[in-house]
Amino acid sequence: MSTTAAEACKRKTFVLDTNVLLHDTDAMYNFADNKVSVPMAVIEELDNFKKLADERGRMARQISRNLDGLRKHGKLSEGVPLKNGGVLKIELEHNAKIAYDFESSKKDNRILLTAVALQQKGENVIFISKDINLRIKAEAVGLLVQDYEKSKVKFDELYTGWRTIEVDVELINKFYADKKLKWNDKDNLLMPNEFVLMKNKVNPSQSALGKYVKKTGEIMPLFHQEAHPWGLSPLNIEQKFALELLLCDDVNLVTLVGIAGTGKTLLSIACGLQKTVDEHMYRRLFICRPIIPLGRDIGFLPGTKEEKLGQWMGAIQDNLEFLIDRKGDNENVEEKTQYLFETGKIEIEALTYIRGRSLPKQYIIVDDAQNLTPHETKAIISRAGENTKVILTGDPYQIDNPYLDASSNGLTYLVERFKGQEVFGQIMFSKSERSVLAGLAAELL
Numbered sequence: 537m538s539t540t541a542a543e544a545c546k547r548k549t550f551v552l553d554t555n556v557l558l559h560d561t562d563a564m565y566n567f568a569d570n571k572v573s574v575p576m577a578v579i580e581e582l583d584n585f586k587k588l589a590d591e592r593g594r595m596a597r598q599i600s601r602n603l604d605g606l607r608k609h610g611k612l613s614e615g616v617p618l619k620n621g622g623v624l625k626i627e628l629e630h631n632a633k634i635a636y637d638f639e640s641s642k643k644d645n646r647i648l649l650t651a652v653a654l655q656q657k658g659e660n661v662i663f664i665s666k667d668i669n670l671r672i673k674a675e676a677v678g679l680l681v682q683d684y685e686k687s688k689v690k691f692d693e694l695y696t697g698w699r700t701i702e703v704d705v706e707l708i709n710k711f712y713a714d715k716k717l718k719w720n721d722k723d724n725l726l727m728p729n730e731f732v733l734m735k736n737k738v739n740p741s742q743s744a745l746g747k748y749v750k751k752t753g754e755i756m757p758l759f760h761q762e763a764h765p766w767g768l769s770p771l772n773i774e775q776k777f778a779l780e781l782l783l784c785d786d787v788n789l790v791t792l793v794g795i796a797g798t799g800k801t802l803l804s805i806a807c808g809l810q811k812t813v814d815e816h817m818y819r820r821l822f823i824c825r826p827i828i829p830l831g832r833d834i835g836f837l838p839g840t841k842e843e844k845l846g847q848w849m850g851a852i853q854d855n856l857e858f859l860i861d862r863k864g865d866n867e868n869v870e871e872k873t874q875y876l877f878e879t880g881k882i883e884i885e886a887l888t889y890i891r892g893r894s895l896p897k898q899y900i901i902v903d904d905a906q907n908l909t910p911h912e913t914k915a916i917i918s919r920a921g922e923n924t925k926v927i928l929t930g931d932p933y934q935i936d937n938p939y940l941d942a943s944s945n946g947l948t949y950l951v952e953r954f955k956g957q958e959v960f961g962q963i964m965f966s967k968s969e970r971s972v973l974a975g976l977a978a979e980l981l
Contacts, residue, residue, distance in 0.1 A: 558596065789926050898925075
């Protein structure tokens with residue numbers, strides 16, 4: 537066997553499903569020097585998506601432009617070289633001999649049959665899809681199957697943003713006396729803006745809370761531990777840490793990750809109102825969330841855009857009214873809420889409509905961020921203008937996007953990529969404070 541023939545035998549053929557390309561428009565370049573096969577049925581699906589006005593439509597158009605650019609280097613139907621040494625080919629063949637009679641009119645089945653046909657021709661095929669059911673079907677017909685792993689993180693090892701450390705009582709006393717503590721423990725290296733619960737080794741009831749500042753290499757006391765934004769008081773240590781990040785002007789990007797009822801959205805809105813309405817640090821409080829199901833336009837609802845958004849933003853409205861009522865200005869809650877919207881202090885928007893906008897000096901809250909892809913998260917963060925603070929909240933256990941999970945969504949990906957940056961802070965919540973019933977529901981159901 538010649539060297540070229542041997543290399544061809546070793547080379548793998550990665551057959552990509554449509555959802556992989558929509559998840560990452562550069563996915564075709566991430567398979568080293570192997571062959572990347574894109575079934576014609578994928579191109580047909582992209583053709584249907586390209587007309588959409590949402591993020592999915594934009595990405596479909598970008599993929600088409602990428603493929604069109606590759607035509608300069610050869611015929612896509614014969615295979616064109618990629619910069620990484622691989623080859624990309626549009627596959628027309630989908631006639632495979634298998635025991636089960638798949639309905640060939642369905643594009644998913646045609647994509648699957650293309651992979652089977654290539655395997656039956658002797659190629660070393662690996663089928664890549666983010667569709668769980670399609671992966672099951674592919675494995676059932678004898679294909680080697682994988683999820684698209686490039687943007688995945690180990691959720692069980694996700695950076696929590698805070699830790700408990702046992703120390704000698706002398707360090708705790710020194711911390712309280714000096715209002716700071718130089719930290720050089722090589723066994724407990726801290727991230728910028730990471731919080732610490734220091735406990736006495738002998739008497740755990742003696743403790744101290746602090747935040748690590750990388751510039752000075754010191755653990756500092758919480759600057760905002762006496763803060764009560766719009767009458768809201770932290771109910772546990774996690775909420776105390778979150779308030780510190782949300783009110784700190786030096787931290788421009790904050791992620792709050794945790795189960796339902798932990799106070800992520802309520803704390804974010806309360807601090808946003810504090811910094812925007814009371815302290816005038818930002819022009820407005822800008823709140824947005826993905827329309828569920830992700831990628832669906834809101835045109836199917838009646839009324840104006842604001843009336844349509846009202847159907848999706850009920851949870852945000854509830855939190856606003858709760859905080860306004862709690863502040864106790866003896867004003868009509870509904871009138872006060874309306875005033876904040878009419879004066880532009882608060883703006884609510886669907887993520888579908890923020891592309892192309894530049895958002896300077898704004899306090900941005902992205903709720904339900906677990907339903908975003910890593911690419912969509914990048915698009916949102918890149919909207920942040922000068923002096924803007926961005927907060928993303930979400931529960932990775934409540935994902936409505938069928939192609940995402942706790943390890944592959946944009947929120948957890950962002951945490952993994954930004955940890956260690958001085959402009960970033962993260963808190964992982966574990967305790968529900970909504971009610972005993974809500975806590976049990978989050979834990980048991």
